[in-house]
Amino acid sequence: MNDISNSDDLAFLMREFYSKLLTDKTVGYIFTDVAKLNLESHLPTLTLFWTNTLFHTGGYKANVVQVHKNLDALEPLTPKHFEQWISLLDNTIDEHFQGELADKMKLKAKQIGMTIQAKLGHYS
Secondary structure, eight states: OOOOOSHHHHHHHHHHHHHHHTTOTTTHHIIIIISOOOHHHHHHHHHHHHHHHHHOOOOOOOOHHHHHHHHHHHSOOOHHHHHHHHHHHHHHHHHHOOSHHHHHHHHHHHHHHHHHHHHHTOOO
């Protein structure tokens, strides 16, 4: 199994991850019913975010914390939601990739989740 090596890998990974996420009983409704996410228009943003996070390419300008604060105002995002998000992402990464960048992505996702929870006041 190969490591994550470019934005094409990340686009593939995001599509696989969100196919699980959107149908998940714990968190799926947040994306489908609350955020009313249009996956096709959101995938390039997700890919750009993770490309910048892993490869430091720049170009991603949105405030991730504010995006989640806005969502939290509509539907409180609980630690259980974040735990499920991390679990699904870790499993999806492990199904398709292994190596330094795959491990880095899992670690960064955990750090980002903890930061967002702290900023929302839901993490202690």
